[in-house]
Amino acid sequence: MKHVISTQSLFVFIKSALLATGFTKKNAEITADLMVQADISGQDGHGIFRLPQYIKRLQEGGMNPKPKFKILSQRTATALIDGDNGIGHLVMRHAADIAIKKARRSGVSWVGARMSNHAGPAALYTKYVLDNGLIGIYVAVGSANHMPPWGGTDLLLSTNPISIAIPSGLNPPIILDMATTVAAYGKVKTLIQSGGKMPEGWMIDKQGNPLTDPTKSKDGFLLPIGGPKGYGLSLIFGILAGTLNNAAFGRDVIDFNSDHKTITNTGQFIIALDIEAFMDLELFKSQIDNVWKEMKSSEKLPGISEIRLPGENLAKTIKKRTSLGIEIPAPLFSKLKQIADELSIPELT
Amino acid sequence: MKHVISTQSLFVFIKSALLATGFTKKNAEITADLMVQADISGQDGHGIFRLPQYIKRLQEGGMNPKPKFKILSQRTATALIDGDNGIGHLVMRHAADIAIKKARRSGVSWVGARMSNHAGPAALYTKYVLDNGLIGIYVAVGSANHMPPWGGTDLLLSTNPISIAIPSGLNPPIILDMATTVAAYGKVKTLIQSGGKMPEGWMIDKQGNPLTDPTKSKDGFLLPIGGPKGYGLSLIFGILAGTLNNAAFGRDVIDFNSDHKTITNTGQFIIALDIEAFMDLELFKSQIDNVWKEMKSSEKLPGISEIRLPGENLAKTIKKRTSLGIEIPAPLFSKLKQIADELSIPELT
Numbered sequence: 133m134k135h136v137i138s139t140q141s142l143f144v145f146i147k148s149a150l151l152a153t154g155f156t157k158k159n160a161e162i163t164a165d166l167m168v169q170a171d172i173s174g175q176d177g178h179g180i181f182r183l184p185q186y187i188k189r190l191q192e193g194g195m196n197p198k199p200k201f202k203i204l205s206q207r208t209a210t211a212l213i214d215g216d217n218g219i220g221h222l223v224m225r226h227a228a229d230i231a232i233k234k235a236r237r238s239g240v241s242w243v244g245a246r247m248s249n250h251a252g253p254a255a256l257y258t259k260y261v262l263d264n265g266l267i268g269i270y271v272a273v274g275s276a277n278h279m280p281p282w283g284g285t286d287l288l289l290s291t292n293p294i295s296i297a298i299p300s301g302l303n304p305p306i307i308l309d310m311a312t313t314v315a316a317y318g319k320v321k322t323l324i325q326s327g328g329k330m331p332e333g334w335m336i337d338k339q340g341n342p343l344t345d346p347t348k349s350k351d352g353f354l355l356p357i358g359g360p361k362g363y364g365l366s367l368i369f370g371i372l373a374g375t376l377n378n379a380a381f382g383r384d385v386i387d388f389n390s391d392h393k394t395i396t397n398t399g400q401f402i403i404a405l406d407i408e409a410f411m412d413l414e415l416f417k418s419q420i421d422n423v424w425k426e427m428k429s430s431e432k433l434p435g436i437s438e439i440r441l442p443g444e445n446l447a448k449t450i451k452k453r454t455s456l457g458i459e460i461p462a463p464l465f466s467k468l469k470q471i472a473d474e475l476s477i478p479e480l481t
Numbered sequence: 482m483k484h485v486i487s488t489q490s491l492f493v494f495i496k497s498a499l500l501a502t503g504f505t506k507k508n509a510e511i512t513a514d515l516m517v518q519a520d521i522s523g524q525d526g527h528g529i530f531r532l533p534q535y536i537k538r539l540q541e542g543g544m545n546p547k548p549k550f551k552i553l554s555q556r557t558a559t560a561l562i563d564g565d566n567g568i569g570h571l572v573m574r575h576a577a578d579i580a581i582k583k584a585r586r587s588g589v590s591w592v593g594a595r596m597s598n599h600a601g602p603a604a605l606y607t608k609y610v611l612d613n614g615l616i617g618i619y620v621a622v623g624s625a626n627h628m629p630p631w632g633g634t635d636l637l638l639s640t641n642p643i644s645i646a647i648p649s650g651l652n653p654p655i656i657l658d659m660a661t662t663v664a665a666y667g668k669v670k671t672l673i674q675s676g677g678k679m680p681e682g683w684m685i686d687k688q689g690n691p692l693t694d695p696t697k698s699k700d701g702f703l704l705p706i707g708g709p710k711g712y713g714l715s716l717i718f719g720i721l722a723g724t725l726n727n728a729a730f731g732r733d734v735i736d737f738n739s740d741h742k743t744i745t746n747t748g749q750f751i752i753a754l755d756i757e758a759f760m761d762l763e764l765f766k767s768q769i770d771n772v773w774k775e776m777k778s779s780e781k782l783p784g785i786s787e788i789r790l791p792g793e794n795l796a797k798t799i800k801k802r803t804s805l806g807i808e809i810p811a812p813l814f815s816k817l818k819q820i821a822d823e824l825s826i827p828e829l830t
Contacts, residue, residue, distance in 0.1 A: 357707025
């Protein structure tokens with residue numbers, strides 16, 4: 133049976149669940165909105181799918197429902213925020229607000245966060261910066277280690293994703309949102325739920341053999357893009373988003389999929405860049421339209437019908453899902469029913 | 482016959498050649514020093530190897546031997562520099578100096594350049610920022626297009642590399658320097674000189690078949706790391722280092738390997754980040770030493786003897802080549818002999 137839910141119903145359900153676990157009304161609304169945006173964006177591993185985990189963590193004391201953010205240090209163009217163990221969505225929305233203000237004055241800004249948590253898809257925050265007229269760059273330490281250093285087998289690194297968002301004129305914005313691994317772990321998790329197999333190249337086991345059964349993902353690890361290059365990116369993103377913010381990195385990263393109690397001390401950072409510090413904004417946007425035109429008009433490889441730009445599918449998915457609603461897989465739907473029971477809130481319909 | 486040249490002789494030769502083509506003494510020394518550093522670092526495709534090309538471009542009027550840099554716009558934490566068509570080494574050293582000063586005040590800075598040229602390996606500039614006690618990030622539009630958009634065959638993108646340098650305490654700094662393609666084009670060029678074959682996965686031809694003969698590289702193109710992900714990185718790095726700086730990107734990029742006259746209008750940018758805006762520098766360095774220890778102590782895949790960190794080989798190569806000198810392949814050596822004749826400067830010995 134298919135459950136297709138309107139974005140409005142999804143928002144109301146998430147908001148109610150968060151209110152029931154101690155969020156303020158405003159914070160429940162910001163978080164619910166960002167989580168719905170994740171689903172609308174096609175990031176199925178990062179929206180409502182994560183709610184059961186978030187609720188469990190809030191209930192078991194591993195996440196603070198009423199965080200009070202502090203600025204631990206700042207300069208004209210930088211800040212380090214203590215997220216007080218709040219959900220990452222709130223911490224990074226707050227960080228983005230600070231980054232936007234600072235970048236408008238200084239041209240660029242870099243805001244790091246410690247004592248944060250899983251914040252959903254990276255593009256949520258760069259898109260927010262973009263909607264405020266600036267270029268956004270976001271990097272996070274992933275919320276569980278699924279990758280060893282290149283040549284190793286100890287899980288010391290995560291998918292440590294990066295998103296970069298750049299405005300266009302007539303075309304959709306260019307938005308990259310990628311894990312430094314060939315596949316994000318969320319994709320492995322959704323395959324477990326849907327019962328699919330992984331293609332070769334996503335994971336290998338501890339002997340170095342390809343691993344394609346997603347239910348056996350614990351026996352192996354994700355592979356980085358470009359081999360040692362992706363390992364280098366993941367390592368350095370982890371240092372910049374984790375170590376530099378005095379947040380968890382390496383062996384200190386808690387697997388938030390299995391541990392709901394221990395504070396994760398997740399680290400993220402966001403950069404905002406004011407285009408007008410370099411060039412007239414409208415001129416820039418029209419030049420990005422030219423980039424669209426150039427890339428789209430390239431001759432194609434045999435069998436390829438269309439060249440795509442990062443963010444193009446995203447724009448289509450947002451349009452489609454906003455009108456048609458979000459499809460919830462049956463196992464997730466029954467989990468959400470259970471949550472409604474537990475929290476005494478209306479069921480998702 | 483093997484030609485092994487001391488770094489001092491290499492420096493003197495490059496300096497003399499640049500002086501003879503119109504550089505000031507100071508600029509010849511800065512450039513020669515950076516080019517020798519490229520060779521010492523093992524970046525064989527980016528040091529003395531590029532001298533014949535640079536000289537040709539200077540002689541044919543495609544590059545300005547006496548550039549006067551201008552700041553086109555700036556804010557507290559940003560600047561856009563006009564490199565006046567000078568060699569990239571000088572432009573980016575200048576950009577890095579500005580970035581360092583701004584970051585010390587503001588916490589972070591972002592300095593872009595237009596009207597620049599090929600600047601050698603990316604790590605030269607992040608290492609310079611690092612030597613000044615800050616974290617450095619550098620991105621460039623490559624000086625020739627060797628890659629189509631994902632699924633296409635028109636050469637609209639370059640290897641658009643990134644370097645990030647992070648200081649350590651007792652260990653070498655962590656320095657990543659990578660093309661967004663599986664192989665840098667410099668590696669293809671050095672294979673042509675040494676007569677080797679490319680491994681599968683570096684390039685494909687216009688029908689999508691693997692291309693392994695480096696002398697046929699014109700019939701195909703480089704592949705991005707992680708497929709569409711590396712394409713996305715290359716595209717966005719090109720926009721940030723090129724378009725945003727009003728520098729060349731896409732079809733406007735001149736192939737500086739074959740055209741020595743047309744102004745390239747190369748774009749690059751550099752970010753400097755002051756660690757002390759986030760954390761005590763010495764504490765940070767000791768935590769990076771912990772990262773080293775953690776990664777190195779990982780269990781290994783069968784057949785792997787050692788885990789390496791980005792910058793580890795670089796540190797070893799610098800040590801070895803500084804004492805043993807640089808090996809110059811015979812074809813390059815005779816080209817340099819010819820340059821000495823033409824410019825009436827002492828031969829390289």
